[in-house]
Amino acid sequence: MMAPQSVIWKLDDHTRAKHIILRKYLDAWLPILIREGRSGLLIDGFAGPGEYVGGEIGSPLLMINAYQLHRAESLRRGRVKFLFVELDPRRAAHLRQKLQAHLQRQPLPATATYEVYTGRFVDAMTNLLAGGCRHYDAMFVFIDPFGFSHAPMDVIRNLMGCPRCEVLITFMYQEINRFLEAVYRTKRQHYDALFGTPAWQMLLLDAPDVQTRQRRLHDLYRQQLLTVAGARYVRSFCMRDRKNTTDYFLFFATKHRRGMQEMKRAMWKVDPTGNFVFSDCTGLEQGFLLQNDDPEILATLLYEHFRGHQVTIDEIEEFVMADTPFFKYKSSLKLLEDRQQIVVCGEEGRRKGTYKDPTLLIYFR
Numbered sequence: 001m002m003a004p005q006s007v008i009w010k011l012d013d014h015t016r017a018k019h020i021i022l023r024k025y026l027d028a029w030l031p032i033l034i035r036e037g038r039s040g041l042l043i044d045g046f047a048g049p050g051e052y053v054g055g056e057i058g059s060p061l062l063m064i065n066a067y068q069l070h071r072a073e074s075l076r077r078g079r080v081k082f083l084f085v086e087l088d089p090r091r092a093a094h095l096r097q098k099l100q101a102h103l104q105r106q107p108l109p110a111t112a113t114y115e116v117y118t119g120r121f122v123d124a125m126t127n128l129l130a131g132g133c134r135h136y137d138a139m140f141v142f143i144d145p146f147g148f149s150h151a152p153m154d155v156i157r158n159l160m161g162c163p164r165c166e167v168l169i170t171f172m173y174q175e176i177n178r179f180l181e182a183v184y185r186t187k188r189q190h191y192d193a194l195f196g197t198p199a200w201q202m203l204l205l206d207a208p209d210v211q212t213r214q215r216r217l218h219d220l221y222r223q224q225l226l227t228v229a230g231a232r233y234v235r236s237f238c239m240r241d242r243k244n245t246t247d248y249f250l251f252f253a254t255k256h257r258r259g260m261q262e263m264k265r266a267m268w269k270v271d272p273t274g275n276f277v278f279s280d281c282t283g284l285e286q287g288f289l290l291q292n293d294d295p296e297i298l299a300t301l302l303y304e305h306f307r308g309h310q311v312t313i314d315e316i317e318e319f320v321m322a323d324t325p326f327f328k329y330k331s332s333l334k335l336l337e338d339r340q341q342i343v344v345c346g347e348e349g350r351r352k353g354t355y356k357d358p359t360l361l362i363y364f365r
């Protein structure tokens, strides 16, 4: 999509899908991380004007709603701050108006505050980090630019250095295409900053086709989130349209297994409207459709990965969260146990098919 010039614009299916993910994730994230004696910072780094032409709400109001409408009362006992960053002063002003009107009808409790910062994401983050982010116990940063620029890897690394920080990044596929085909040479520094390395240039040199180049750039970005930004779990989800072409990637990066588990749960829950579907795109050539919950698929992955080894349930869960599109694994273990492909060691009195204890040892025959 070409970046609109008007203050507000029409909501498209892609953004609608992204909003479903965001809302489902926040519904899970908020009560885990914000409760009595704890505080959280939610950042919308490319906030937009707060509404669309048809009156639909934008991501900042969606975040506020997720907080206000959440059933967990414990949320209101923790402190929360919303920081909305928008470069375009007209959109920032529109957003302020929308927020004021909304909060007049439905005020925030004293434990919650918000700020609209008019300016660049990079500057807002630099200010934030200079002031120290240590007074927040948890942070969630939504990075949703039109293109795939203005969010350099070093800023993401600095954010990931804050306590319990997670990022959700829109990585526009079409922009990559444009960038591959057009004037990328004039934008070298810009892309060096985006990836946090000039290595992207080498990847393009001997790539046989566009798909390979795109895959390499995707993999490099993921690798940089892991090694430079210091995330422990990174997965990318891609949105495909009816013709099965990829529209964009959403990268989610976190240091926490539970965060990845909740993001996967949110992804798996997205109801396909028929116009699009989300796939897990991490390391899979065609992407893995997040509709196929046949436990047989994960059972095969687990068996191939651990065959001949004895591992704990905790190690199995780590593999599932970090290296597969799945977040539930117990029914797959049960299949393997029923077929005697695994042997469960010890734990007297354990009921067959149950794997509660994270230290329980499993031998893959």
Ligand SMILES: C[S@@+](CC[C@H](N)C(=O)[O-])C[C@H]1O[C@@H](n2cnc3c(N)ncnc32)[C@H](O)[C@@H]1O
Pocket (backbone or CB within 6 Å): 015, 044, 045, 046, 047, 048, 049, 050, 057, 058, 059, 060, 085, 086, 087, 088, 091, 119, 120, 121, 122, 144, 145, 146, 150
């Ligand atoms: C894709 S839109 C955001 C949509 C919004 N997140 C939502 O889901 O409703 C991107 C927004 O980022 C703003 N923007 C562009 N460059 C920016 C920058 N460097 N820093 C902050 N905002 C920027 C644009 O003006 C635009 O409103």
